[in-house]
Amino acid sequence: MKLLSVAIPCYNSEAYMRHCIDSLLPGGDEVEILIVDDGSTKDHTAEIADEYERNYPDICRAIHQENGGHGAAVNAGLKNATGIYFKVVDSDDWVDESAYMEILDTLRRFVYGEKTLDMLISNFVYEKQGANRKKVMNYRTALPKNEIFSWDDVKVFLLGHYILMHSVIYRTELLIQCGLELPRHTFYVDNIFVYQPLPHVKTMYYLDVNFYRYFIGRDDQSVNETVMIGRIDQQIKVTKLMLGYYDVMKIKQRKLRHYTVRYLEIMMTISSILAIKSNNDENMEKKKELWQHLRKQNFPLFLRLRWGFMGQGVNLPGKGGKKFPIAIYKMTQKFFGFN
Template identity: 35%
Template sequence: MSQDAAAGQTGVVPLLTVVVPAYDAAAYLHRALDPLVAFAAAHLGAIEVVVVDDGSNDGTGALADAYAVQAPEVVRVIHQRNAGHGGAINAGVAAATGRYLKVLDADDWLDSLVLVEVLAELARREAQGGIDLLVTDFTHVRDGRGDRVVRFDSVFPARRLIGWEQTARFARRQYLMMHAVIFRTALLRRSGLSLPEHTFYVDSLYVLTALAHTRRIVYLPVSLYRYVIGRAGQSVEADTMLRRVDQQLRVTRLALAMLPDPRDVVSGAVPVRLYGAMMHYVEALCVVTSATLSRGGTRAHLAQRQAFWAEVQAESPWLHARLRRTLFGASSNLPGRAGSRVTTLAYHAARRVVGFS
């Protein structure tokens, strides 16, 4: 449905669509939806919530439907056959009617007080012609170890409309993960976003696909997203990541293919700082993927790791050399058993840096 069609039905185009992909999330979906429904009751027409029940086997679909009955002007539910996280995001983006879009995983939540400030900023910028990307800080909620806020104040000037040329370099712990970004819905569609189905770890592809098209940026130094780490069964658990390493490899290869041609950077068609941000992200994916294979340690795992780096070198010698020059890149590709031990240490460091632990 187009935004104009939605306005014709309701009279109001929401400023923000929150897409909630949900699979077997009945135990914690309330944590994501309760704050949004309460917020929407006090700010009618500001947001819509699209819950995508991705073929759940528990009570997720029924619970989501109950929220839609409770707040029909706010919550819509899409029931679909299981297509994985990427398929659920695709469905949510296709159904969104808001000017801007935020993806919220079903086991996380948004800070309602901060959301007030975020929406006020989006409304102000929309009145001035709109933006492509709103960046906010986010918080790792780590069971038993205290929360940790990822801030971007050293990268982006705060509360200003800027382009990539006005940004600084990202530090090791600073990655524009899905939790940090709100994209213009029209930009997401214009980017051709189509995430692979039945594949984990597609959040990075969501970000990179849209990021390549961003030029008008605003950063708010507030922590909107609460990202829960440590829940049993999460896809980012170390053992789970090892079992799904083939999916990691697939996503990392797709991410590598998304990097702009360096010639477009030289010509000015792609901003240098945008290219740097994308490279920074892809480097982390390469490190985590390579180090996960090293942690597996079997002959098959190590052969996959060697083949991965050989593939990178064959397709882009320049990129391979750049990755090998970095501390994490070099340590994730050391040969032999001694190298494997060093890579295991790099693996744990990389997980902390990227935010998987």
């Protein structure tokens, strides 16, 4: 059994996947790197995956499947994982080696110690193309450092400050037990990956190291603003799925309830702002239907989100009402790292 399984979803990733895989190889035999070729046809992704499996048979495994999208690739990685812990690293991203060694040391301590760790959190860096300064997302204001803690010990998450897929490593068995299965052919499922397991997480540990390097800048990237507007249906689909996984208003742990409500608030805000910025009547109807869906499904949550600051901001009437959300939009840029 491995200490850590890392799934790398790859779809026509020839141009950058080697950098990603090479950054993970220093983990050695304790790590398995699951290179998931998600039906690539336009380049040599499949051959590169097989090459790494041949050259590093004790570390790398190539998994080939018909195209099912990012979620299906993550599902395949989880299904094939033998590691005690599970991490997703996108094929155009990479990890910092010194932080990586600290991550493995921390996981090793819990595997051979008495306490069970459900979720390890670390920082990530926005590697935005052309930017002189690299923005670091850390959790110093929200989480105790270098100690195991529960939701009761969580401090203050700033607005627009959330745990994302880049910053999280889950215990593999926890993901399996909570029934995590991401939808196929759908973008933005990384939100589901982080969100759905949260009520099952009892123990956490925050390691204040800049581990994950999140590349921003490709024109076809899923967080490109124009691309996101074109995929608003998928953003709304993911938001609806998240609304239905569990009733956040009934979560007994106050700080977990507060955090999950705020997470859903940002998801509703993102969908609404994309509709507003599209300047498209059809998308505005989709926005209206999303809020109606929430109202019908969970009226207490609807009241909480609709009449909160952001809910009111994205539902103001008239042309003037379309200007106000731009300020909120700039805040959400920090969440998704739009390019």
